Amino acid sequence: MTKTNTIIDLASKISSEIEDFQMIRGAGAGNFATNSFMKTLRSHAIEILSIDYSEKRVSGKNSFAVDFYIPEEKTIIEVALGLPNTASEFEKDILKAIMAKELNTEIEKLIFISRAGAKKKCLQPGRTAIREWAKIVHNLDIEIFELPGEARIRKKSLIKNT
Numbered sequence: 813m814t815k816t817n818t819i820i821d822l823a824s825k826i827s828s829e830i831e832d833f834q835m836i837r838g839a840g841a842g843n844f845a846t847n848s849f850m851k852t853l854r855s856h857a858i859e860i861l862s863i864d865y866s867e868k869r870v871s872g873k874n875s876f877a878v879d880f881y882i883p884e885e886k887t888i889i890e891v892a893l894g895l896p897n898t899a900s901e902f903e904k905d906i907l908k909a910i911m912a913k914e915l916n917t918e919i920e921k922l923i924f925i926s927r928a929g930a931k932k933k934c935l936q937p938g939r940t941a942i943r944e945w946a947k948i949v950h951n952l953d954i955e956i957f958e959l960p961g962e963a964r965i966r967k968k969s970l971i972k973n974t
Contacts, residue, residue, distance in 0.1 A: 815861055815882045816923060819889055820957050822856050823925045827959040833927075846893055850879070853891065870912040870919070878908060886920040888912070895956070896929035902939060910950050921953045922946075928961045 813821075826849060827833045833849075854866045857880070868881035870888070880889035888909050894900040902924075909922045924930065933939065934956050946952040 814885055815865070816885050816887050816889060818860060819857050819880055820923070820925060822860070823853055823891065824959055826852050826856065833959070833961055850891060870917045871908045872911060872915050876908045883918060886918045887923060888919055889923045889925060891925045893927050895924055895926035896933045903942060906942060906946055906954065909952055910946065913950055913952065919952065921955065924956045926956060926958060928958050930958050931956050
């Protein structure tokens, strides 16, 4: 199993053990839950892989860090739980990967780990165009993996259906 797949599997297992993982919690509680999830994922990844691949600064002399960078697999992994939302870190995470490539960091793949609903959101025209551009112009493959569970229903969707 690749190290990338190990981290994806760990994220899936950890999220499955969290009651109501997909629940909308709001700003304070949501940030706390995300930080707790990431802390657990990082510690388990270090324990299993015996190397700390987390919070790597690969985009030059700025403060941008990626969640995980596995140099031997030429892969960045971003845990982007907000990917199903309209406003998300999608574009910024792609920019970080492209900046790293421009600085001669070996990167061929950007993996997003997100909540249920992320794949559907990333099939929308704008995000599809960005993914295609990243592949054609920068030779960057972008993949999205969804954590288990049902996609969250946005409040706006509930209003439309009533």
